[in-house]
Amino acid sequence: MAYNEDLEKFNELIESFSKLPTIGKKTAIRLAYHICTGNRFESIKLAHNIENALHFIKPCQQCGALSENELCGICVDKERNKDTLCIVQTPKDILTIEESKSYQGFYFVLNELDGDKLIKLEQMILKLNCKEIIFALPHSLNSDAIIFFIEDKFKDLNLQFSKIAQGIPSGVSLENVDMISLNKAINYRTKLEN
Ligand SMILES: [Zn+2]
Numbered sequence: 001m002a003y004n005e006d007l008e009k010f011n012e013l014i015e016s017f018s019k020l021p022t023i024g025k026k027t028a029i030r031l032a033y034h035i036c037t038g039n040r041f042e043s044i045k046l047a048h049n050i051e052n053a054l055h056f057i058k059p060c061q062q063c064g065a066l067s068e069n070e071l072c073g074i075c076v077d078k079e080r081n082k083d084t085l086c087i088v089q090t091p092k093d094i095l096t097i098e099e100s101k102s103y104q105g106f107y108f109v110l111n112e113l114d115g116d117k118l119i120k121l122e123q124m125i126l127k128l129n130c131k132e133i134i135f136a137l138p139h140s141l142n143s144d145a146i147i148f149f150i151e152d153k154f155k156d157l158n159l160q161f162s163k164i165a166q167g168i169p170s171g172v173s174l175e176n177v178d179m180i181s182l183n184k185a186i187n188y189r190t191k192l193e194n
Helices: 008-018 025-037 040-056 091-100 115-128 141-153 179-187
Strands: 084-088 106-109 132-136 160-163 190-192
Touching: 008 025, 025 040, 084 091, 084 115, 091 106, 091 179, 106 115, 132 141, 132 179, 141 160
Parallel strands: 084 106, 084 132, 132 160
Antiparallel strands: 160 190
16 A cells, blocks of 8 residues: 555545645645644644634625625725625625726626626615616637626616726736726726727
8 A cells, every 4th residue: 555545534625625626736735734744733823714704804795895794894894985886706706906006996796697696786786876887807809708798788778888908918807906006907998988
């Protein structure tokens, strides 16, 4: 029997690590050894933090950002600009845009567009009474179709539609764009013809 073959739990741990983004097989093995031979308290704390995150962190009922409450910190923030609503693909994109400090409005996380999402989006537009929808989606044919669909769906609400533009190369996700490019992309967004 080869070394490690009888370590069923250990191999399962390696497998779990290797399913995480950016973690290859070698790193997964290194992490598994670290967990099993390193500081035991830190490893238990890690397991506990993962469990807690899964238990307490849920999508914000209004915008879909990650939150520990029914509504996220941005949705309850009275200082934010109600005129603009920025549509992003994932909750992580909100963090990226917030770090660029180039936007003060609200967000809506699209993930997959379905009937339920459309209802939530409409509710949010009406509640904010916003004037502009900014699409901050990764450039792709699918995004173009979604933008077209949403514009058409809400064409009677008297909204300006814009798309973040310069500096975001096709197929690159927001988190990989540098802050200066992202800042420009938001400030010099392109207005879409209604
Ligand atoms: Zn929210």
